[in-house]
Amino acid sequence: MKKIGFTTSIPVEIIYAAKMVPVDLNNIFVTAKSPEKYVENAEAAGFPRSTCAWIKGIYSSVLDCTDIDTIISVVEGDCSNTRALAEVLELKGIRCIPFSYPNSKSYNNLESEILKLLEHFKVDSMDECLKVKQKLDQIRKKLGYLDELTWKYNKATGFENHLWQVSSSDFNGDYITFEKELDDIINEIESRNEKKRKVRIGYMGVPPIYSDMYDFLEEVGAGVVYNEVQRQFTMVDSIGTADLVQTYCNFTYPYSLNGRLEDIKKQIELRDIDALIHYTQSFCFRGIEDIVIRKEIDVPILTLEGDKPGKLDARTRLRIESFIDMIS
């Protein structure tokens, strides 16, 4: 089956309805054997050092995947660097289909974007996608339960919570296998004893580029009980909504910060969160949003800025340790 890459969460139902395999390129990059090589390769190709590592990693990942010749580039609602990324990839013969989450969050505009994808992938009707959505919603319910196993029952780790939810952007390209593996892990987690967490951390922002952040937090007595964007990727708030456009209007990540903040505030309350970690990627516009976030959120916030893939550096470890020590 043909693989279709994409640069951030898109209505994945369309790709499955087209009988194709969705591939979240971020996951390919960050789970690669040596993701730092991908960044180096992109810099060697001319990407400025002062651009986001995710963009550079995606570039090299696509070129490295011999079985991906088409990608959906999300040019509005995510990172504007994606426009230039698409232009460079096209030079290399990769077909890039632009997709936009309209800044206005207008239902009609988003509908027309989704219909363009339907047409491109020759999916007959929205109903085809909704049939897929029904199946995916069953899995999303289970992801919602795994999330509860993290914050309500204190059994799943912050990393498991991150990994399973973030993977729902493409369900690892095969939702049937994904569901089976998810069932297994849920069974295993259910049998565990409740974890004692000295500090309950909420994580907001794009997924971290660090490979050991969640483990390190657990090591210093803090557990992540909320992963904001990863949870949004599961579309859990739209389970049962028989409307694909509305589902992706409810998805907070690509729209205004205010929508995200409303969601985060609700979850802080619900999950009894002591403090937040706001992760931003070096050179990303979201670093500026930190100013607003600090004004709007009442719990203590530690802002981490990650650049290259790999383990936490000594300074970031010190900052995390001090922050946890401060709020304990």
Next chain:
Amino acid sequence: MSVLGIDIGSRAVKLVLMENNNIMRTDTYDTYDFYTKYCENIDRKIRLDLDKLEIENVKHFVSTGYGRNNVNIKDADVILELKAHVFGALWQTGIDSFTLLDVGGQDSKVISVNNKKIKDMVLNDKCAASCGRYLENMAKIIGLEISQMENHFENPVELSSTCAVFAESELIGKISEGFSVGALAAGINYSLYKRIKPLVERFPSDTLVVTGGVAMNKAFIKLLKENMVFNEIIVPKNPQLNGAIGCCAYKESVR
């Protein structure tokens, strides 16, 4: 009760011996010398050679330093560096709420302290251009000892580079333009101040307490006093020993 506080910094190791809340003795060693001459490494734990250090009758050891895993001294309580500095500043000043600026050899940190508790903190950017090592390297280029830097704050040359290494090239350019040593040294002090200012501004309060080796640079303190809006800026009696004092004060507080 006797406590030995050990602060292992990137440039210097500071020891403070405290008995019943009084400082009995202080020592400062070069970090390299300290590790090689006064310590043994056994199973990844550091054992102090107390005979060589001429220290006896110590009941408790408390250590701190950059990243607590690097200061794994046998039989010592290890506390985080930020905590040690806050305890040190509380002990040295007797004030409960303040902004603490610590400029060490390889990092600088600003901590907001409210009612004896850390409320928030920020560390310098990844580059070493806002710490003591920067001053040291730059002083060397113009032929001054670090201790001679403190006299210069007037007519600073402009050093605009944000990178410690590029700033060295910039400084060499200024030397070739014929500026006086005083103007060059003032420019170095001013460039350090400029990098630290935005960090300190994050936490306005009545009092700024400045610690770390760089607090002994009078020109730097003068720049802070002239340009920042704190009611008072305090340099405690032993700014460089603040972390080691904090180790002792911590132990006293949890007794």
